[in-house]
Amino acid sequence: MQMAILAMLCGVLLVQHSDTLPNSLLLGAIAALATALRIAGRPRHRPTQALLGVAIALVAGMLYTTLRAQSRVDDLLAPALDTQTLALTGQVVGLPQRSGAGVRFGFRPEPASVPLPAQLAVSWYPARGDAQPVPAFGPGQRLTLTLRLRRHHSNFNPGGFDYAGWQFARGVGGGAYVRGGALVPGGTRGPGERIDAVRDRIRARIATLLDPPTAALVTAMAVGDQGGIDAAQWHILRATGTAHLVAISGLHVSIVAGLAGVLAGGLWRRIPALALRLPAQRAAICAAALAALAYATLAGFGVPVTRAVLMVLIASAALLCARRLPARHVLVLALGGVVIYDPWAVLAAGFWLSFGAVAALVLVLAGRREAPSRVGGLVRAQWGISLVTAPLLLSLFGAVSLVAPLANLVAIPLVTVAVVPWVLGGVLSGTDGPILLAGAVLAQAMDVLEIAAGWSWASWSHGEAPQVLVALAVAGGVWLLLPHATPLRILGALAMVPMLLWVPARPPVGHFEATVIDVGQGLAVHVRTHHHDLLYDTGRTYYRGGDAGERIVVPYLRATATRQLDMLVLSHGDNDHVGGAISVVGALPVVRRVAGEGVDGAGLALDGQCAAGTTWTWSGVAFAWLHPPAGARLTRDNNRSCVLHVRGAGGSLLLPGDIESGIEATLVSAGAVPSSTVVVAPHHGSKSSSSRSFIAAVGASQVVFASGRGNPFGHPVEAVVARWAASGARTWRTDRDGAVHFSFDADRVRAAALAPVRRRYWHGVP
Numbered sequence: 001m002q003m004a005i006l007a008m009l010c011g012v013l014l015v016q017h018s019d020t021l022p023n024s025l026l027l028g029a030i031a032a033l034a035t036a037l038r039i040a041g042r043p044r045h046r047p048t049q050a051l052l053g054v055a056i057a058l059v060a061g062m063l064y065t066t067l068r069a070q071s072r073v074d075d076l077l078a079p080a081l082d083t084q085t086l087a088l089t090g091q092v093v094g095l096p097q098r099s100g101a102g103v104r105f106g107f108r109p110e111p112a113s114v115p116l117p118a119q120l121a122v123s124w125y126p127a128r129g130d131a132q133p134v135p136a137f138g139p140g141q142r143l144t145l146t147l148r149l150r151r152h153h154s155n156f157n158p159g160g161f162d163y164a165g166w167q168f169a170r171g172v173g174g175g176a177y178v179r180g181g182a183l184v185p186g187g188t189r190g191p192g193e194r195i196d197a198v199r200d201r202i203r204a205r206i207a208t209l210l211d212p213p214t215a216a217l218v219t220a221m222a223v224g225d226q227g228g229i230d231a232a233q234w235h236i237l238r239a240t241g242t243a244h245l246v247a248i249s250g251l252h253v254s255i256v257a258g259l260a261g262v263l264a265g266g267l268w269r270r271i272p273a274l275a276l277r278l279p280a281q282r283a284a285i286c287a288a289a290l291a292a293l294a295y296a297t298l299a300g301f302g303v304p305v306t307r308a309v310l311m312v313l314i315a316s317a318a319l320l321c322a323r324r325l326p327a328r329h330v331l332v333l334a335l336g337g338v339v340i341y342d343p344w345a346v347l348a349a350g351f352w353l354s355f356g357a358v359a360a361l362v363l364v365l366a367g368r369r370e371a372p373s374r375v376g377g378l379v380r381a382q383w384g385i386s387l388v389t390a391p392l393l394l395s396l397f398g399a400v401s402l403v404a405p406l407a408n409l410v411a412i413p414l415v416t417v418a419v420v421p422w423v424l425g426g427v428l429s430g431t432d433g434p435i436l437l438a439g440a441v442l443a444q445a446m447d448v449l450e451i452a453a454g455w456s457w458a459s460w461s462h463g464e465a466p467q468v469l470v471a472l473a474v475a476g477g478v479w480l481l482l483p484h485a486t487p488l489r490i491l492g493a494l495a496m497v498p499m500l501l502w503v504p505a506r507p508p509v510g511h512f513e514a515t516v517i518d519v520g521q522g523l524a525v526h527v528r529t530h531h532h533d534l535l536y537d538t539g540r541t542y543y544r545g546g547d548a549g550e551r552i553v554v555p556y557l558r559a560t561a562t563r564q565l566d567m568l569v570l571s572h573g574d575n576d577h578v579g580g581a582i583s584v585v586g587a588l589p590v591v592r593r594v595a596g597e598g599v600d601g602a603g604l605a606l607d608g609q610c611a612a613g614t615t616w617t618w619s620g621v622a623f624a625w626l627h628p629p630a631g632a633r634l635t636r637d638n639n640r641s642c643v644l645h646v647r648g649a650g651g652s653l654l655l656p657g658d659i660e661s662g663i664e665a666t667l668v669s670a671g672a673v674p675s676s677t678v679v680v681a682p683h684h685g686s687k688s689s690s691s692r693s694f695i696a697a698v699g700a701s702q703v704v705f706a707s708g709r710g711n712p713f714g715h716p717v718e719a720v721v722a723r724w725a726a727s728g729a730r731t732w733r734t735d736r737d738g739a740v741h742f743s744f745d746a747d748r749v750r751a752a753a754l755a756p757v758r759r760r761y762w763h764g765v766p
Contacts, residue, residue: 549580
């Protein structure tokens with residue numbers, strides 16, 4: 001059974017990491033044939049029969065996932081409806097998330113004249129200059145909305161977040177912005193909406209009792225809603241490895257189940273009539289299982305919660321049947337249940353971290369002859385969890401907390417005793433005192449964690465190591481947790497060394513690499529030599545909060561093991577080029593900050609301006625500013641762009657920023673446009689740039705258009721793309737190809753796009 005479940009998991013993983021869905025008819029035929037052979041007992045060789053059973057489970061996992069996935073793919077917003085505006089009536093799904101003056105929520109449209117997804121992710125913000133606030137509404141309410149529909153898209157970058165995949169895994173088929181809307185009276189609420197309404201009332205009650213930062217943390221523990229936790233709080237929790245304490249997980253479910261079991265068992269024993277009908281121990285088991293299920297319902301059934309509830313239910317069923325299952329069997333059965341319930345759970349970091357942590361606990365604590373003390377058991381548990389999850393954290397997030405074992409030694413008992421029971425007690429009893437007490441304890445704990453997060457050695461970042469090294473490191477951690485009598489346990493430590501020592505190879509002296517990062521509508525280019533790193537622009541600030549520096553550029557730099565920028569260039573003052581600068585500077589050291597004329601540094605102190613004629617050399621690679629001239633006073637911001645030329649042994653790169661055709665003509669007539677192997681198209685491929693004379697002077701063999709999918713400016717313009725293609729240049733587009741990487745070797749330039757490697761079946765046709 002265990003091998004079959006693990007084989008089924010492998011089948012699910014194969015489908016979820018495919019760019020196209022397998023043929024379900026072929027999979028069904030293979031599964032039917034293998035099953036018939038096994039039933040017929042051919043071949044009769046027992047090991048072959050066992051292998052055949054594993055193969056059946058593998059194909060069954062693939063077939064099941066394919067059928068489920070095809071249903072969701074069919075539910076995606078049709079390409080023809082992308083950017084279309086429709087008037088729709090429907091129902092609010094889940095808990096609306098307020099952010100400033102706006103609100104984000106799930107929306108289930110009622111049947112319309114065109115096929116629509118079962119659920120949309122909707123954002124409703126007041127129009128610019130509109131004083132009318134967004135109306136208040138809750139789960140299950142009906143709305144009539146004028147929606148601008150959009151398909152979900154992802155940016156493809158090393159270390160990047162797959163937004164489209166995240167929404168697909170949640171069953172959300174598309175997104176929309178509200179152009180206008182109103183509440184609609186009437187309508188009915190199903191069981192799900194009624195539960196969400198209860199969760200919403202609990203959230204509102206907590207918000208009236210506590211200050212916003214503390215209320216957000218308490219709400220997350222009470223009803224699983226993390227939407228109110230701000231970026232600063234997440235930074236503290238992640239830097240100290242305590243984020244699991246506010247994301248309802250196995251710990252919280254175990255606390256609730258344990259408390260319910262103890263209370264029910266104690267009360268049951270004191271009522272003889274009940275104890276005679278059902279033993280108190282069985283009553284306690286039933287109460288624990290029901291409490292875990294009720295709490296999971298209130299929390300929304302996330303992956304860790306589902307895993308914990310299934311483990312409680314499986315263990316409870318075994319005990320009620322007078323059977324004692326080994327902990328590893330319970331864990332594997334729970335894994336199978338989670339994958340069947342949600343085949344997309346394997347895409348979530350919480351899946352691997354949750355099962356990895358519990359597997360470590362099983363290895364450390366189960367089956368030991370000696371019973372460790374409570375403190376010793378907690379220390380041993382933290383040690384085991386750290387060994388197994390550290391490689392996963394480095395792979396998934398690019399960093400691991402070094403203070404996590406110490407922080408959790410204090411935080412876990414504190415949350416177990418002084419926070420979760422009081423939060424739930426206040427919620428269930430309707431009294432304010434327990435919630436206020438839990439909030440006060442949690443606020444003090446966050447103050448202490450903030451100090452720990454500020455330590456210079458609190459966390460350690462690491463590049464995006466190859467998956468084979470990650471798997472080897474996890475296996476090494478597991479091997480170290482085996483009993484002391486296990487031979488050659490030192491091999492476990494040795495297996496972890498390759499990942500810890502791995503760093504991406506840098507170009508040799510005289511060569512360089514450049515990556516045009518996929519930041520949507522904007523620009524960010526990373527240039528790397530043997531010893532130095534330069535970042536040219538940082539992407540934009542988003543109108544509704546956040547910026548590309550925080551969400552895209554910094555994760556990319558961490559994934560590529562970039563620990564310092566020797567130069568940050570802000571080419572000119574447009575938001576789509578400098579909007580992410582503050583986030584980048586706040587995330588890693590920057591030696592020198594250079595900007596174009598008139599750039600205020602986005603609030604940052606600058607070390608100088610780019611000026612034509614300035615040159616320098618890093619590791620045998622020549623850098624030169626071509627524009628603007630020193631002391632120039634240009635009226636148009638685009639024409640103030642810093643134009644940078646980089647030349648190595650195998651080729652050269654031209655970064656012209658957003659200069660327009662007038663500046664292009666000036667540079668060409670002055671002979672200041674050197675031939676270049678690769679060029680980033682000026683102004684994202686706008687019709688006001690890329691003149692024929694400029695294209696001829698550059699003579700590039702490859703050109704990159706940095707633009708966002710469906711951007712309102714129409715970049716890149718088709719005529720401009722055709723103009724570059726006619727010159728013989730191979731064209732790349734970040735909106736289609738994702739991040740584009742160029743390696744300037746001794747004899748040639750190698751180019752590679754990330755989207756073809758990272759694209760999955762839910763992304764659709766590029």
